[in-house]
Structures are given as structure tokens and as C-alpha cells.
Amino acid sequence: MPRLLFNFGLFVFILGCVAHAQLPSPFDVRIDHYKTGSIHDLVINTPRPRFSWKISNNNEPSQRNIEQIAYQIQLESIKVSAKDNLFQWDSGRIVSTQSIHVPYASRYDLSAGARYRFRLRIWTSIPNESSEWTEWIYFRTAIFNLNEYLTDNANLLWIGSTKINMNELRKEFLVPNTSPVRSAIVYISGIGYYQFYINGYNVDPSRKLDPGWTTFEIRTLVATFDVTSNISAGMNAVGVKLGNGWYSGEQLGIPTYGPPRLLFTLNITFQNGEQMQVLSDQTWSGRQGSILRDSVYNGESYDARNERVDWARPGFNDSLSAWIMADSLPSPVSEARNGQLVLQDMPPIRAGFDALHIETDMSNHERDYLKSMNLKYIQGASFRDGRGSVLKPISVSQPTVGIHTFDLGQNMVGWCRVRLRGLRGVGVYFRHAEILAQPLHSTGQSTGGIYTENLRGATQFDTYILRGDPNGEIYEPTFTVHGFRYFQVSGAPNPLTVDDVECPVVHSETVLKGNFISSSPIINQIQHNIQWGQLSNIMSVPTDCPQRDERRGWMGDAALSVNEALYNFDLIKFYVNFLNLICDVQQSNGAIPDVVPNGGGYPADPNWGTALPTITWQLYRHYNDSQILSTYYDHVRAYVENIRGGYNNTGLVNLAYQFGDWVPPPPQPMTNEHLIASFAFLHDVSILINMSQVLGKTADSQAYSAFYQQLAEEFHRVFFNTAANYYADGMQSAQVLALALPNVVPENARVTVFNHLLSDISAKNNHVSTGIVSTAQLYPLLSDNGHHDLAVELISSTTYPSYGYMFTNPYENATTIWELWDAPSEGPGMNSRNHIMYGSVGAWFYSHLAGIDLSSTGITIRPRMVSETKKHLLSKINCQLSTLYGLVQVSYTRDERDTVANSILMSVIIPPNTQAKVVFEPLFPGSRCITLLEDNQTIWSLASAEFTHVRNFAVERDTRTDFMTVHIGSGRYEFQVVWQ
Numbered sequence: 001m002p003r004l005l006f007n008f009g010l011f012v013f014i015l016g017c018v019a020h021a022q023l024p025s026p027f028d029v030r031i032d033h034y035k036t037g038s039i040h041d042l043v044i045n046t047p048r049p050r051f052s053w054k055i056s057n058n059n060e061p062s063q064r065n066i067e068q069i070a071y072q073i074q075l076e077s078i079k080v081s082a083k084d085n086l087f088q089w090d091s092g093r094i095v096s097t098q099s100i101h102v103p104y105a106s107r108y109d110l111s112a113g114a115r116y117r118f119r120l121r122i123w124t125s126i127p128n129e130s131s132e133w134t135e136w137i138y139f140r141t142a143i144f145n146l147n148e149y150l151t152d153n154a155n156l157l158w159i160g161s162t163k164i165n166m167n168e169l170r171k172e173f174l175v176p177n178t179s180p181v182r183s184a185i186v187y188i189s190g191i192g193y194y195q196f197y198i199n200g201y202n203v204d205p206s207r208k209l210d211p212g213w214t215t216f217e218i219r220t221l222v223a224t225f226d227v228t229s230n231i232s233a234g235m236n237a238v239g240v241k242l243g244n245g246w247y248s249g250e251q252l253g254i255p256t257y258g259p260p261r262l263l264f265t266l267n268i269t270f271q272n273g274e275q276m277q278v279l280s281d282q283t284w285s286g287r288q289g290s291i292l293r294d295s296v297y298n299g300e301s302y303d304a305r306n307e308r309v310d311w312a313r314p315g316f317n318d319s320l321s322a323w324i325m326a327d328s329l330p331s332p333v334s335e336a337r338n339g340q341l342v343l344q345d346m347p348p349i350r351a352g353f354d355a356l357h358i359e360t361d362m363s364n365h366e367r368d369y370l371k372s373m374n375l376k377y378i379q380g381a382s383f384r385d386g387r388g389s390v391l392k393p394i395s396v397s398q399p400t401v402g403i404h405t406f407d408l409g410q411n412m413v414g415w416c417r418v419r420l421r422g423l424r425g426v427g428v429y430f431r432h433a434e435i436l437a438q439p440l441h442s443t444g445q446s447t448g449g450i451y452t453e454n455l456r457g458a459t460q461f462d463t464y465i466l467r468g469d470p471n472g473e474i475y476e477p478t479f480t481v482h483g484f485r486y487f488q489v490s491g492a493p494n495p496l497t498v499d500d501v502e503c504p505v506v507h508s509e510t511v512l513k514g515n516f517i518s519s520s521p522i523i524n525q526i527q528h529n530i531q532w533g534q535l536s537n538i539m540s541v542p543t544d545c546p547q548r549d550e551r552r553g554w555m556g557d558a559a560l561s562v563n564e565a566l567y568n569f570d571l572i573k574f575y576v577n578f579l580n581l582i583c584d585v586q587q588s589n590g591a592i593p594d595v596v597p598n599g600g601g602y603p604a605d606p607n608w609g610t611a612l613p614t615i616t617w618q619l620y621r622h623y624n625d626s627q628i629l630s631t632y633y634d635h636v637r638a639y640v641e642n643i644r645g646g647y648n649n650t651g652l653v654n655l656a657y658q659f660g661d662w663v664p665p666p667p668q669p670m671t672n673e674h675l676i677a678s679f680a681f682l683h684d685v686s687i688l689i690n691m692s693q694v695l696g697k698t699a700d701s702q703a704y705s706a707f708y709q710q711l712a713e714e715f716h717r718v719f720f721n722t723a724a725n726y727y728a729d730g731m732q733s734a735q736v737l738a739l740a741l742p743n744v745v746p747e748n749a750r751v752t753v754f755n756h757l758l759s760d761i762s763a764k765n766n767h768v769s770t771g772i773v774s775t776a777q778l779y780p781l782l783s784d785n786g787h788h789d790l791a792v793e794l795i796s797s798t799t800y801p802s803y804g805y806m807f808t809n810p811y812e813n814a815t816t817i818w819e820l821w822d823a824p825s826e827g828p829g830m831n832s833r834n835h836i837m838y839g840s841v842g843a844w845f846y847s848h849l850a851g852i853d854l855s856s857t858g859i860t861i862r863p864r865m866v867s868e869t870k871k872h873l874l875s876k877i878n879c880q881l882s883t884l885y886g887l888v889q890v891s892y893t894r895d896e897r898d899t900v901a902n903s904i905l906m907s908v909i910i911p912p913n914t915q916a917k918v919v920f921e922p923l924f925p926g927s928r929c930i931t932l933l934e935d936n937q938t939i940w941s942l943a944s945a946e947f948t949h950v951r952n953f954a955v956e957r958d959t960r961t962d963f964m965t966v967h968i969g970s971g972r973y974e975f976q977v978v979w980q
């Protein structure tokens with residue numbers, strides 16, 4: 001097809017009708033938020049999907065002001081058998097600029113369990129000429145009433161065994177050859193984890209640790225696979241491996257529900273319309289396979305001598321192992337708690353190259369960019385060329401005879417594949433650690449050259465027993481995952497080199513959509529550490545950390561990181577799933593817990609519970625999808641009311657909390673915890689107000705606005721120390737949080753409070769004393785209130801406590817974000833090197849350093865500038881952000897042309913079908929813009945106002961602030977602004 005298109009294009013070109021071939025056309029089409037191009041079996045769980053597309057400018061960003069004026073969508077069913085009717089829907093030409101969340105508008109819902117295809121085209125500048133159609137995009141719909149479908153079938157059983165560790169199950173079935181197979185669809189759930197084979201093949205080999213983790217008794221996820229091409233007439237076989245996962249494992253504080261179990265349905269539809277079904281039932285047989293032991297925390301033991309290559313093929317006969325019939329086991333979902341079997345409606349966890357898709361292109365230029373600025377390379381693995389998906393060790397050492405320690409050069413999450421050669425029955429042992437030693441803590445001994453003590457109860461220990469293949473054998477674990485940088489192999493029968501090891505990175509499948517690089521090596525390394533830290537903590541739910549005996553859905557961590565996460569990665573389906581898991585465990589009084597799923601700790605600390613309102617709001621902001629707000633509105637409101645119930649008894653002054661402004665840098669104490677909790681309460685009330693306004697719920701928005709005003713006054717009254725003129729105990733956290741809340745600090749006190757904050761930072765020699773809650777607010781607060789220089793100075797710091805200290809201290813070169821500011825000097829008790837909660841600052845890189853703000857009314861580009869005296873800290877940035885409309889790019893350079901001081905060159909790319917406001921701030925206090933050029937032509941000058949509308953640029957000067965604003969449509973722009 002591409003070749004045909006090319007020929008056609010050439011043909012058109014020869015005829016001279018270039019216009020048609022160059023018309024902007026739709027690409028990167030989404031349906032129901034799924035990015036169609038990267039999914040080979042696209043399943044949607046709604047009868048009324050919405051569509052989004054980007055509009056290509058044919059790689060000519062110089063082409064400007066592309067706007068859609070109309071679209072047309074055609075959708076039709078795919079007839080599976082002779083019995084099906086053809087369904088067609090054609091939207092016709094719809095005059096509309098809308099290109100995201102465009103509704104399916106047929107009178108008829110899509111059918112469940114059906115196959116469809118759709119395509120679309122658009123009209124842009126020329127009303128009579130449409131773009132080419134996209135290619136047909138195929139998808140299928142899920143069984144919408146899946147829970148009833150699976151539970152109403154009395155022949156369908158959850159199977160496993162209470163007698164043996166049955167982790168390999170199989171079943172053969174005969175497919176008649178009377179009519180050709182036209183469709184074969186599987187619904188499967190295997191909990192804790194499953195891997196699924198048909199006729200000897202793993203159906204989706206990069207898919208791992210499936211299904212996603214839930215509060216199993218309330219929601220157990222079911223996956224679906226199209227196996228049409230795997231089935232043929234005659235005998236077929238299905239095999240399933242089961243792991244313990246979070247269902248059967250020994251996990252900290254989480255119930256062990258019982259042995260792993262499987263639910264399986266396969267429906268085969270033949271050409272003649274007949275169907276046959278294969279179900280999990282007591283005709284399946286099972287045994288303990290080659291996995292002897294598996295645990296999320298503690299690794300896996302694998303005896304390769306127990307492998308039976310043909311176990312998932314028809315005709316398999318195994319006289320050596322004890323296969324027994326499977327037992328029926330109870331369903332994991334609880335009827336009493338209205339538990340449901342639910343389609344897993346989000347991208348699965350994957351390993352290696354299929355796990356991360358890349359929508360930006362700057363990572364390919366990262367090296368060139370750094371080189372051009374003479375900057376040192378970023379430490380750790382790069383996403384460039386997808387090489388960040390499977391890591392090769394950068395070195396190997398042999399601390400003792402028989403032990404190899406590999407350094408991946410990057411703290412990551414996944415496991416290693418190792419090539420071994422040796423005698424049958426030889427055992428090899430694998431350990432995983434984040435660091436080699438804990439240098440400053442007296443009892444922090446490392447054993448065997450790696451430090452595993454901070455993993456606490458999680459051993460991350462794998463064992464492999466060789467089958468003795470003379471050609472060598474490769475091991476990688478199946479049902480466990482490790483957080484580590486150092487990989488240690490003991491007892492390898494052959495000498496190992498770095499070429500014998502490769503380590504796939506494992507996380508929920510996602511798209512890298514943001515890139516930020518700058519002239520500051522410190523900020524670049526922080527950005528690197530945040531992206532890797534974030535990727536390390538999306539394991540079907542947002543986790544606090546990936547390595548020790550925790551890895552839990554701590555809500556505070558999820559709330560703090562979501563804004564940064566949504567700038568860096570495409571995670572809408574992932575977070576919608578998490579919101580559902582939160583709502584699953586919301587009590588009838590609105591209370592939610594600190595940890596989800598399987599949460600404990602009701603009611604949550606307000607800064608943890610804020611995950612529900614915060615994630616809801618951030619998803620809306622980043623995806624401009626108000627449906628998210630309406631779906632969760634009642635849950636958010638009930639949650640806010642629940643906090644209010646506690647507040648009715650305590651007031652803000654004694655508002656309940658559990659954690660406060662967690663882990664401030666020692667020796668700093670924690671600030672008043674009631675103030676910290678009150679911050680979250682006010683923050684969430686204001687989110688509720690915002691939500692009610694977007695949704696047009698006027699009564700709520702009035703009531704909560706009045707309530708907010710009352711709370712704001714109370715906050716000031718009870719926490720402001722009128723004698724000292726600061727909040728609470730004077731700690732930075734208290735000032736930051738009061739100032740960050742709208743309308744709390746009275747106008748006449750704002751300057752005093754700010755000055756107190758600034759002088760405290762300065763008294764600490766430009767260091768923070770903030771914990772996780774206030775650190776997240778600090779940077780935007782400073783930048784938005786005239787103290788951007790200080791914000792950049794703080795982020796550029798490398799002395800303790802600072803982000804930079806994490807990778808410039810004498811002890812470790814962090815490649816992810818630490819849990820504690822002072823990791824090297826703390827004991828192993830709570831000291832992860834890969835927590836994402838302090839990664840919150842990453843949002844500020846996009847929102848303030850690049851100044852990209854996406855809102856429903858358009859894009860604003862307003863990079864905050866350090867003043868001339870701090871220019872050495874940050875003189876260039878280059879930022880890309882892939883939005884639903886396409887790529888936004890902002891890059892600037894200060895004073896590139898030596899002859900013109902106090903100037904800035906700024907290149908901006910705005911995607912088609914959007915408008916943007918580009919705002920230039922004065923480069924130093926009191927400065928005024930004297931000339932504004934675009935593409936080397938003056939479009940505004942202080943001397944002559946008549947330039948204002950040159951080439952249709954609308955330029956505004958704010959006479960009060962001296963900000964310059966240029967309104968632009970899509971395209972690439974090269975601005976130069978000179979200040980005096």
C-alpha cells in the first residue's frame with residue numbers, strides 16, 4: 001500500500017496537480033483513547049467510541065495556520081460468518097473544527113463482540129478538496145456485559161489445584177473441518193499472573209505480569225486475545241502458566257487469597273455461522289512445571305530439567321511428570337462485595353521493545369544537542385533509538401571467584417536474560433541491587449559486593465537449574481520483576497561476559513511523549529532521572545517504588561507524580577484504570593484509603609486521598625476530556641464531603657493527618673501537620689469547584705466556592721502567627737503551601753510571607769527544608785511570583801539537600817530519583833533509590849521552563865526566563881511535547897548573536913488545528929521590548945507601532961508588565977526579541 005500511494009503521488013506530481021497530494025491529512029488516529037497504530041489487536045470496551053486524530057503538515061512545519069474545516073468518518077462491520085449482516089455508518093461531511101474526542105454519532109450502538117473497521121478524511125483550507133482517506137483501521141468490540149457473560153455460564157469454572165502447586169495447565173480440543181475458522185476469540189484471567197500459549201506458541205510474548213493488579217474480590221481483570229490465526233482444523237492445544245503475583249504471594253500486609261487460578265473461554269466462529277467453545281473446566285490437566293517458586297518480591301526458582309517443550313502442543317505425552325486433573329476453585333470476586341469480572345481496558349505490562357513507543361524525535365538528537373553545547377553526556381541509559389528498552393551491561397566485575405557483578409549503568413525495573421552453558425543440574429543464582437554499598441551508614445554492610453539490605457523483606461533472588469544443553473541455554477524469569485542497577489550471578493558454570501546478559505525494561509506499555517533538554521547539565525540529569533523513575537513506577541498501577549517489599553499504590557506518590565507523568569508519558573488509560581480501583585474501595589461515606597489496591601488506612605491522609613481529585617483533574621487538563629470529570633464527579637464530591645465530616649469535628653487547626661509533609665531533608669523537622677493536611681483539603685475543594693464549573697453544576701460551584709472562602713479565611717486565622725508574620729512555625733513548607741493556595745494569604749501579608757520564605761531559603765544558603773508535599777508546590781510558586789531566578793538556582797544546586805546532590809555526591813551517581821534527600825547517610829529501613837514522589841518537579845520543566853500550558857481554549861507558550869545575572873544557569877532549552885493535536889516544540893537561546901545583547905531567539909512549533917499565544921517576558925526587571933522579529937523580519941518595534949500587523953501577526957504589548965504576546969496559528973516560527 002505505501003508503494004502504491006507513492007506511485008500515485010508521483011503520478012499526480014507529473015501531472016502537475018501537486019495541490020491534492022500536499023493537502024494536510026489525518027494521522028496517528030485514536031479510538032477510545034487507544035493509539036491505533038501501535039496496537040495489533042485493538043479492542044474497545046464501549047458501544048459509542050470517540051475518535052481523535054492529528055493533522056499532518058507533510059513534514060513542512062513552515063506551512064502555517066492549518067485548520068480543519070470538516071471531517072468525515074466511515075465505519076463498517078466486518079462480516080465474520082455468512083449469518084452476519086453488514087452494518088455501515090457514514091458521518092457524511094461534518095463541518096467542524098473538532099479533531100479530538102469526536103463522537104461516534106450513529107443512531108445505532110456498536111454491537112458487542114463484533115469486528116469493525118473505520119477510516120476518516122478531513123478538509124482543511126480548500127473546501128472542495130478533502131485529504132486522502134486514512135487506511136482502514138481495524139478493531140473489535142469487547143463483550144460489554146462481560147461479568148454476566150462469564151458468571152452466567154455454569155460450565156465455565158475457575159480452575160487450579162489445592163493439592164499441588166499447579167502452575168502449568170493444558171487442554172486439547174478438536175476443531176472440525178466442516179467449515180473454515182473465521183474468528184477465534186479468547187477471554188482469559190489467570191491470577192496472580194498468567195502466560196498463555198496456543199499450539200506451542202506464546203500468544204503475545206512481550207506481554208508480562210498480566211492481568212493488572214486489583215482488589216481482586218471487587219474487581220478481577222480479564223484479558224482478551226484474537227487467536228484466529230493460531231487455530232486450525234484438527235487437534236489444537238492450549239497451555240497456560242500461572243504465577244502467584246499479588247493474589248497468592250507472600251506480600252507485605254496483603255491477604256494471600258489461595259492458590260493461583262484460571263478462567264478461560266475460547267469462542268471459535270466458523271464461516272457457516274456455527275460456533276464452538278472451549279472453557280476452563282475439570283477436563284483440563286495440570287502439573288507443577290519448571291517454575292518451582294515465584295514471588296513478586298522474592299524472585300523465582302526455575303528448574304529447566306522440568307521443561308517439556310511440547311507441553312502446549314496437541315499430542316503431547318509426558319510420562320515423566322505427574323499431570324493431574326484440575327479442580328474447580330471459587331471465583332476470586334466476592335458476591336457480597338458486588339465483585340465483578342471486568343475487561344482490562346488499558347495497555348498491559350510489557351517487556352523490552354514493545355513496552356515503550358516514542359512520539360518525540362529529540363531523543364535521537366540528544367547527543368548532537370549536548371555536543372553542540374559542549375555538555376557532558378547524561379549518565380544512564382538513553383531512550384534514544386529504543387536502546388533504553390533492553391539494556392546491555394556497561395561493565396562486569398568479579399568480586400570473588402564464581403561471582404559476576406554486572407552494572408547496567410541505569411537503575412531500572414525488569415530482569416536479565418542470561419546465556420549459560422554447563423552441566424545438567426547445575427544451579428545458578430541471581431541477585432539484584434540498586435547500589436554496591438551504603439557508604440555512610442555504620443551498619444549498612446553490603447554482602448558479596450552488592451547492597452541488598454534496603455530491599456528489606458524482598459530478596460529479589462532468582463535461581464536457575466540448567467537442563468544441560470550443550471549449545472547453551474537462556475534464562476529469564478517469568479512471574480517476578482526486580483528493581484535494580486547491579487545484577488549479580490553466582491555459580492555460573494561458564495565464564496560470563498557482558499555479551500551474555502541483556503535486560504529488558506518492564507512496565508505498563510506507554511508512549512514517551514515529552515522531552516526536555518537544556519544548557520544545564522544538572523537539569524538534564526534530573527529530567528533523565530525523573531523519566532526513568534516514572535517509567536519504573538507504572539506497573540499496572542502507579543507504585544511508590546519497584547524494588548523493596550512494598551511496590552504499592554501509595555496514593556500520595558500517585559498524586560504528586562501525575563502531572564509530571566502526563567507530560568512525559570501517555571497514560572490516560574492507565575490512570576483511568578487506577579481511578580476505577582480507587583472508586584472500588586471508596587466507602588459509602590466517601591472515605592478512601594492511603595493505598596490502592598488492597599488499601600488499608602481509612603480515611604486517607606488528605607495529601608494521599610487527594611489522588612482521587614488530583615488525578616481526575618490532571619487527566620482532564622492534559623487530555624482536554626471533560627468526560628473524565630463527569631465520570632468521577634460524584635466520587636470526588638463524596639470524598640471531599642468525607643474530609644469535611646472530619647473537619648466538622650476538628651476545624652482546620654486539628655484536621656486529621658497521618659504523614660504530614662513526608663521526609664523533609666534531615667535535620668529539618670516536619671512542619672505543622674494540620675496545616676499540611678489543611679492544604680490538601682483546600683486544594684481538593686478548589687478542584688471540586690473547577691470540576692463543577694466545567695460541568696456546569698452551578699449550585700455546587702456556588703456552594704463550594706463559598707465554603708472555600710470560609711476555609712481560606714480560617715486557614716489564615718488559625719495558622720498565621722501574627723506576632724512573627726509567618727505561618728505556623730515559620731518553616732518553608734508552611735509558607736509555600738499557604739502561598740500556593742488561592743486567596744489564603746491576604747494581599748497585605750503576601751510580601752511579608754514571601755520575604756520570610758526567601759530569607760529562610762537564603763539563611764540555609766539556598767537550600768530547601770521541604771518534604772514531598774511542599775516541594776511539589778515550591779517551584780511553580782517561585783516562578784509565578786517573580787522569583788524564577790531563585791527557583792532555577794535551587795534546581796541547579798548540587799549540595800545537600802538538592803536534586804543535583806543525588807548524582808554529584810561522592811558516593812553514588814543516581815540515575816533515578818531518591819526517596820530520601822540524604823540516602824547515603826541513612827540506614828536500610830526506608831531508603832529506596834527509585835521513588836517517584838520527589839519527581840513532581842518534572843512538571844515544572846514543561847509548564848514553566850518551557851512554559852507550555854495546554855487548555856481548552858488554546859496553547860500558551862510562555863517560557864520563564866532567568867534574569868541576565870543568572871543566565872549562566874539556563875541559557876537554552878529545547879522541549880518537545882506530543883499533544884493530542886501533534887507535536888508542540890519550544891526551544892530558545894539567549895544572546896545567540898553576540899552583537900545583540902539582551903535578546904532571545906525562540907523557535908516554536910505549533911501543531912495543525914490549534915492556536916497559540918506566545919508570551920515573551922522581559923529579560924530583566926524594567927526592560928522593554930524594542931524589536932520583535934519573526935523569520936528575520938520585524939513584526940513589531942517600539943519605535944513604530946505600524947508593524948503590529950505585518951504578515952498578519954497580532955502582537956500585543958502589556959503596558960503594565962511589558963510582556964509581549966504574539967498570537968499564532970499552527971506552523972514553525974523563529975522569533976527574535978530584543979530587550980532594552
Ligand SMILES: *[C@@H]1O[C@H](CO)[C@@H](O)[C@H](O)[C@H]1NC(C)=O
Binds near residue numbers: 143275
Ligand atoms: C460463544 O459460543 C457459544 C456457543 O458455542 C455461544 O452460545 C456464545 O454466545 C458465544 N459467545 C460469543 C461472545 O460469541
Ligand SMILES: *[C@@H]1O[C@H](CO)[C@@H](O)[C@H](O)[C@H]1NC(C)=O
Binds near residue numbers: 641645646648
Ligand atoms: C459538615 O458540616 C456541613 C455544614 O454544616 C454539613 O453540610 C455536612 O453535612 C457536615 N458533614 C458531616 C459528615 O457531618
Ligand SMILES: *[C@@H]1O[C@H](CO)[C@@H](O)[C@H](O)[C@H]1NC(C)=O
Binds near residue numbers: 811
Ligand atoms: C560517577 O560518575 C563519574 C563520571 O562518570 C565517575 O567518574 C565516578 O566514579 C562515579 N561515581 C561513583 C561513585 O560511581
